Amino acid sequence: MTDSIAAHPDRLLPADPGTRRIARELLAEVEGLPILSPHGHVPADWIAEDTPFPDPTALLVSPDHYVTRLVHASGRSLAELRVGGTDDVDSRTAWRTFAEAWPLFDGTASGYWLRSEFEHVFGLPSAVVDRLQDHADASYDAIAAKLAEPGFRPRQLFRDFGIEVLATTDDPLDSLEPHALIAKDESFPGRVLPTFRPDAYLNVAHPAWAQNVDRLTAEAADGAAGYTGYLRALENRRRHFIEHGAVSADHGVRTPLTLKLGRAEAEALFEKARRGEATAKDRDVFEAHMMYEMARMSVEDGLVMTVHPGSSRNHHGPTFERFGADTGHDIPFGIGYTEAVKPLLQDFGTAEGFHLVLFTLDETVFSRELAPLAGFYPSVYLGAPWWFLDAPDAMLRFRSAVTETAGFSRSSGFIDDTRAFCSIPARHDTARRVEASFLARLVAEHRITEARAHEIIVDLIDAAPRRVFKL
Incomplete structure (x- = not known):
């Protein structure tokens, strides 16, 4: 046995000895399976160019809003962590600020990922990780030395992590040249x-x-103008993505509202918006209609449609103005799904081959709305707990909330949704341990057989993401 939290073989498994035994055996069934990451934010050019990673702060702290937001909440400025490209302090000084705040991460999902990265990826001793605030310079130097090793490049880590599929997130007008280079x-x-x-x-x-x-429209509408050209350009760019291997289209909307407008009404709203005359209501209506159009396109071209709503982006104006987006002040709010997606599902909910993966930051919709929707519509799948919910206890709450209505077959598989490349193994390991823990409890309570639990966990970890994302 080990004193290291990150290396303890029973981490996140049930405390009850009998249930833990079952969970261990279930985990052993899937520990060695490849990582499938069908939604994330790692830049493709890192892999294409095999770009050396920068210093420890630039890799692990500054771009990770999971990390910087909590340090900021303790009273430190984001500038002290070099957020948003600021260079008010050097990287080592910023690392010291992070290390000083390390005790704040006890019990958090971020702390769990980082502890695993520090020990398993960078080889820091557990005694150093336990008291990172006392070993700021030593830990910085150790990680910097690892980053300088020729074998510590994105491509080698891709292999070492056991990744089979890694999806990026890309602008519709991206050339996708890095993806083409990798594919060749x-x-x-x-x-x-x-x-x-x-x-x-x-x-x-x-x-x-x-x-x-x-x-x-200038680059992709084939000469068509106005709303017609706009739709054609979106369709053409989707085809470009499919030609480069894309399997999904992702939508980070404020709410999951969908609306089906008549052609004339949609065109009028489009032109009103281009003139800069759209009201706030007009903007919401047009986006809701375009979500309907995105579903129509997915039915036609086969791209899986994923929806990520419920975040109030850039909640703190002064922080956004100084540091930009994705710097820790996006805050969840309550949403409703049942009525919001009804227009879309009326026309496409039973369309053959259409896959709609619904995510939420609002746990109240798990059992009330998402599980019943996925339990009826063949197109709807339950997106894994995401962002603020991709934490062990929240993941267990998700599984408990949805399984009794939707079973296990309607799940998307785990989604790491991360820019933090080195955290990917820890995140997927967490998902596997959580699924093993939940299934072990059902076995211990004689609600499913142990043999069936072994089949289910393989499906959840491996077959589900392949099936849902058409891999």
């Missing part, structure tokens, strides 16, 4: 797939929406 490289063992992310082209409230639409 026969020496590379895995798949790096682009994901079509059109938010900045659908959401009229986006500050660059008009410019984005102008570029989109």
